[in-house]
Amino acid sequence: MxxxxxxxxxxxxxxxxxxxxxxxxxxxxxxxxxxxxxxxxxxxxxxxxxxxxxxxxxxxxxxxxxxxxxxxxxxxxxxxxxxxxxxxxxxxxxxxxxxxxxxxxxxxxxxxxxxxxxxxxxxxxxxxxxxxxxxxxxxxxxxxKPADDATGPGLTPREMDILRGIAKGFTYTELAEWLGISRQTVPVHIKNIYRKLAANNRSEAVYEASKRGLLRL
CATH class of the missing domain: 3.40.50.2300 (Response regulator)
Incomplete structure (x- = not known):
């Protein structure tokens, strides 16, 4: 302390x-x-x-x-x-x-x-x-665990769902309704996605995910 x-x-x-x-x-x-x-x-x-x-x-x-x-x-x-x-x-x-x-x-x-x-x-x-x-x-x-390869740390299935919603332009409320989860948990998932993709915003996250083959745009 x-x-x-x-x-x-x-x-x-x-x-x-x-x-x-x-x-x-x-x-x-x-x-x-x-x-x-x-x-x-x-x-x-x-x-x-x-x-x-x-x-x-x-x-x-x-x-x-x-x-x-x-x-x-x-x-x-x-x-x-x-x-x-x-x-x-x-x-x-x-x-x-x-x-x-x-x-x-x-x-x-x-x-x-x-x-x-x-x-x-x-x-x-x-x-x-x-x-x-x-x-x-x-x-x-x-x-x-072996070091992550060039694709970086993997996203969980829930994070992949939210990533797809981000790519569609969904708001936090729309993401929560779409996935049947609490709206308060959406920002937590999104911050984890940003961290794993080394992104600072939605556009960067979608771009990085596409570059890594996680999304097909």
């Missing part, structure tokens, strides 16, 4: 009320931290990050009004010296890597007990990265 405060100022983001209360209770009982805000939505967390000094964000990812990765990105903008730790049931490769690329330095699954949770915070304060064993296996597997 690079913050200067001895007491760790924490923003907790968890939409499940019983889990939020459980985590808040663990943090309240731990003498090393101060729970600045316990948030149920992405909007609440973004407001807390804008209004309070923060040393640690503990974030769920799957939220009713968006994705926890957006809170991690806001933390990086507002509090560049703070740490972000994910606590989630999501453990697929793309989600884990996206969270880490956004700035998360720890990743625990929600089965963590009170001792593990406090130990994870202490590890963060000591400059280490607490990661559940199953998450570590994902990272090791990805590190051992």
């Amino acid at each position: 690079t913050g200067t405060s001895e007491t760790v100022r924490i923003v907790l983001l968890e939409d499940d009320a019983p889990l939020r209360e459980r985590f808040a209770g663990i943090l309240d009982a731990w003498g090393g931290g101060e729970l600045v805000a316990a948030c149920a939505t992405l909007e609440q967390a973004l407001t807390a990050l804008d209004q309070h000094p923060v040393d640690l964000l503990m974030a769920d990812l799957n939220l009713p009004d968006g994705h926890g990765i957006e809170a991690i990105r806001r933390l990086r903008q507002r509090h560049p010296d703070a740490d972000a730790m994910v606590i989630s049931v999501l453990a697929d490769d793309e989600t884990v890597l996206a969270a880490i690329e956004a700035g998360a330095v720890g990743y625990l699954l929600k089965d963590a007990d009170s001792i593990e949770l406090v130990e994870a915070i202490e590890e963060l304060r000591a400059g280490r990265s607490p990661i559940s064993s199953s998450i570590a296996r994902i990272l090791v597997r990805r590190m051992n």
Whole structure:
């Protein structure tokens, strides 16, 4: 932890009320931290990050009004010296890597007990990265994967669907309706597409995808 405060100022983001209360209770009982805000939505967390000094964000990812990765990105903008730790049931490769690329330095699954949770915070304060064993296996597997060829990192089936919609000129709302997904998840997929294609906007993404043979225009 690079913050200067001895007491760790924490923003907790968890939409499940019983889990939020459980985590808040663990943090309240731990003498090393101060729970600045316990948030149920992405909007609440973004407001807390804008209004309070923060040393640690503990974030769920799957939220009713968006994705926890957006809170991690806001933390990086507002509090560049703070740490972000994910606590989630999501453990697929793309989600884990996206969270880490956004700035998360720890990743625990929600089965963590009170001792593990406090130990994870202490590890963060000591400059280490607490990661559940199953998450570590994902990272090791990805590190051992052969380097991408000239076509670059592959897109998931959902990302390919959205890419086709982008090529058709669909808006975020139209993409969500077309694919039957939440509108809030569309920007997350699009940012992943841009990252994988090294693109900065829709036109570049479509051009790069066409050049790589991913789209037939």
